[in-house]
Amino acid sequence: MRVIEANDLTKRFGQLVAVDHVSFSVEESEIFGFLGPNGAGKTTTINMLTTLLNPTEGSAKVGGFDVEKQDGKVREVVGLVPQDITVDDDLTGMENMMLQAKLYHVPTKVARERTMEALSLVALTDAANRRVETYSGGMRKRLELAEGLIHYPKVLFLDEPTLGLDVQTRVVMWDYIKKLRDEHKITMFLTTHYMEEADVLCDRIAIIDQGKIVALDTPENLKDSLGGDIIELEFNNKKDDQTDTLKSLSQVKDVKKIGDTYRIKVSRGEKALPDIIENLLKMDLRIGRVSLIKPTLDQVYLEYTGRSLRETQGETMEVWRRMRTLRRVRE
Amino acid sequence: MIEETIALTKREVKKWVKNPFLLFMMLLQPIIWLGLFGKALNLTGLISVSPELINQLPPEVQDQIGMFLNQMISETFGGTTDYFTYMAAGILSITVLFTAMFSGMSVVWDRRFGFLNKLLVAPISRGSIVLAKVGSSVIRGMFQVLLIFSIAFAFGLKVGNAFGILDFLGMVTVLFLLSLGLSSMFLAITMQIKSHETVIAVANLLNLPLMFASNALFPIKQMPQWLQTIANFNPISYAGDAVRAFILHSNAGFDAAKVTADFQFLIVFALIFSLVGILIARTGLRKG
Ligand SMILES: Nc1ncnc2c1ncn2[C@@H]1O[C@H](COP(=O)(O)OP(=O)(O)OP(=O)(O)O)[C@@H](O)[C@H]1O
Ligand SMILES: [Mg+2]
Numbered sequence: 001m002r003v004i005e006a007n008d009l010t011k012r013f014g015q016l017v018a019v020d021h022v023s024f025s026v027e028e029s030e031i032f033g034f035l036g037p038n039g040a041g042k043t044t045t046i047n048m049l050t051t052l053l054n055p056t057e058g059s060a061k062v063g064g065f066d067v068e069k070q071d072g073k074v075r076e077v078v079g080l081v082p083q084d085i086t087v088d089d090d091l092t093g094m095e096n097m098m099l100q101a102k103l104y105h106v107p108t109k110v111a112r113e114r115t116m117e118a119l120s121l122v123a124l125t126d127a128a129n130r131r132v133e134t135y136s137g138g139m140r141k142r143l144e145l146a147e148g149l150i151h152y153p154k155v156l157f158l159d160e161p162t163l164g165l166d167v168q169t170r171v172v173m174w175d176y177i178k179k180l181r182d183e184h185k186i187t188m189f190l191t192t193h194y195m196e197e198a199d200v201l202c203d204r205i206a207i208i209d210q211g212k213i214v215a216l217d218t219p220e221n222l223k224d225s226l227g228g229d230i231i232e233l234e235f236n237n238k239k240d241d242q243t244d245t246l247k248s249l250s251q252v253k254d255v256k257k258i259g260d261t262y263r264i265k266v267s268r269g270e271k272a273l274p275d276i277i278e279n280l281l282k283m284d285l286r287i288g289r290v291s292l293i294k295p296t297l298d299q300v301y302l303e304y305t306g307r308s309l310r311e312t313q314g315e316t317m318e319v320w321r322r323m324r325t326l327r328r329v330r331e
Numbered sequence: 332m333i334e335e336t337i338a339l340t341k342r343e344v345k346k347w348v349k350n351p352f353l354l355f356m357m358l359l360q361p362i363i364w365l366g367l368f369g370k371a372l373n374l375t376g377l378i379s380v381s382p383e384l385i386n387q388l389p390p391e392v393q394d395q396i397g398m399f400l401n402q403m404i405s406e407t408f409g410g411t412t413d414y415f416t417y418m419a420a421g422i423l424s425i426t427v428l429f430t431a432m433f434s435g436m437s438v439v440w441d442r443r444f445g446f447l448n449k450l451l452v453a454p455i456s457r458g459s460i461v462l463a464k465v466g467s468s469v470i471r472g473m474f475q476v477l478l479i480f481s482i483a484f485a486f487g488l489k490v491g492n493a494f495g496i497l498d499f500l501g502m503v504t505v506l507f508l509l510s511l512g513l514s515s516m517f518l519a520i521t522m523q524i525k526s527h528e529t530v531i532a533v534a535n536l537l538n539l540p541l542m543f544a545s546n547a548l549f550p551i552k553q554m555p556q557w558l559q560t561i562a563n564f565n566p567i568s569y570a571g572d573a574v575r576a577f578i579l580h581s582n583a584g585f586d587a588a589k590v591t592a593d594f595q596f597l598i599v600f601a602l603i604f605s606l607v608g609i610l611i612a613r614t615g616l617r618k619g
Contacts, residue, residue: 052448079452088346
């Protein structure tokens with residue numbers, strides 16, 4: 001059964017097309033991942049699917065209900081862990097959880113049990129009766145996650161659920177998300193910047209860039225689709241563009257230049273690499289750095305979006321988010 | 332719907348009850364108002380005549396002048412010669428106004444911090460979101476009213492000699508109606524606003540005229556004609572008038588007809604503004 005179905009889903013903000021004719025479907029109890037650089041349209045897609053935004057064009061169904069015309073029905077079956085932290089600073093962790101339970105009509109007794117379970121899972125049991133104001137950024141994010149897990153929805157949307165969490169917590173969360181899926185048949189739609197997360201968790205992944213889905217498949221197939229290995233190479237002389245020189249070599253299938261680095265697609269990298277180096281040396285091109293990369297999801301991502309993940313996720317956004325958190329603390 | 336409204340109202344109430352600083356400010360503000368304006372700015376004192384001057388006059392004339400002056404002051408200030416009492420009654424309405432404004436503003440923060448989105452994806456009726464805001468604003472307003480009334484009492488508020496429990500309840504009912512109408516009105520406006528800078532500007536724009544173009548602080552009779560016209564449509568004037576009548580209820584008389592008229596105005600105001608306000612406020616929850 002198709003739990004999520006999007007057909008040419010589109011959202012415009014004025015001139016900007018944030019989500020551009022996106023179509024996909026998610027099966028029951030599948031974990032479906034949306035991967036993409038900042039501003040790709042992941043959150044906007046989630047907002048349309050959870051009835052926070054109306055699509056400009058196209059349509060979508062969640063749990064069999066139209067997100068625009070039957071939005072009330074859709075809200076009965078979805079849960080959302082938003083990207084931004086929305087827990088109430090003035091309440092305690094426990095109070096936040098119980099409020100969430102009320103909003104989703106979870107009976108108080110059940111809510112208490114699940115709250116204890118969820119809070120211990122995210123290691124907040126001891127802090128449960130403290131005001132959220134006194135929490136660290138990571139603790140708030142964990143509380144936000146715990147809130148999303150209280151009502152066992154049919155479809156759970158997780159917008160960068162483990163952003164800013166430490167490695168141990170992230171792994172615990174992955175296990176729990178899988179457990180929820182297995183035991184409660186919850187369908188999950190998640191966005192993430194962490195390749196490993198997508199690889200470990202997702203049954204299928206869509207890579208989205210500038211509002212469009214540029215690839216959609218299982219992690220395995222995506223990696224295979226790269227059609228071989230990748231050699232990353234930098235020349236000492238960074239001024240001259242050597243793309244055409246590289247392309248003229250017989251072992252080379254394709255070349256992409258990202259910054260000063262050439263990404264050369266080859267099959268059987270172990271054999272191709274020495275040949276390529278030999279050829280380049282003959283042409284008197286001095287190599288500064290070289291590495292052979294076996295396909296990972298990271299590579300797939302780079303291939304389809306032309307951007308390195310670390311690049312997109314690093315600086316600006318992370319800094320901006322931190323500022324936002326700081327601002328919240330001050331206010 | 333009821334369960335969610337209660338849960339959300341509880342959240343709002345918890346937010347300020349558990350905030351000692353806010354509670355302290357809530358106490359401080361009326362004390363400053365009552366002390367500064369009510370005591371220092373003794374308007375009725377300005378008009379009174381110095382005792383030495385009166386003492387030089389023959390006794391019969393003294394009595395007559397005294398009676399005349401007091402009657403004049405008392406008429407201007409709605410039946411009291413004590414500006415503090417006049418002012419305290421007005422402050423009760425102003426408090427309701429300020430509380431309604433602050434509560435309305437909180438929705439802008441909820442929107443900004445994404446809390447509103449959390450409510451919007453939940454399977455709850457949009458009405459409950461609005462009702463909880465109005466409800467908690469009224470609860471807070473009433474709490475402040477009781478607080479300020481007690482403080483004013485401690486500071487020397489002079490109630491009329493026939494003031495009783497019914498007058499007290501009448502006063503609370505009047506302020507409740509005012510609070511309901513004003514809270515809905517502010518929420519209808521703040522629900523449409525996305526930034527907190529704008530909301531503060533808008534609130535000030537509305538607040539000052541509502542406060543000063545009313546009988547809360549100064550008698551309407553002393554105002555220029557155009558201001559009187561505005562003040563005569565201002566619900567705060569009606570509430571101020573009725574509250575004063577209840578507080579000053581004395582054996583000498585109680586203008587029941589006037590208070591009934593005040594009530595009628597306030598009931599219509601509260602009904603229309605809460606119904607229309609809540610409907611308008613809901614449109615602010617429409618998605619983009
Ligand atoms: N309310 C809005 N008004 C105008 N533009 C918007 C609005 N919301 C999002 N956008 C724009 O739409 C684009 C997609 O934004 P979106 O939040 O969906 O990105 P994202 O993939 O979630 O990015 P991130 O990884 O940074 O969370 C961005 O260019 C953003 O600036
Ligand atoms: Mg996002």
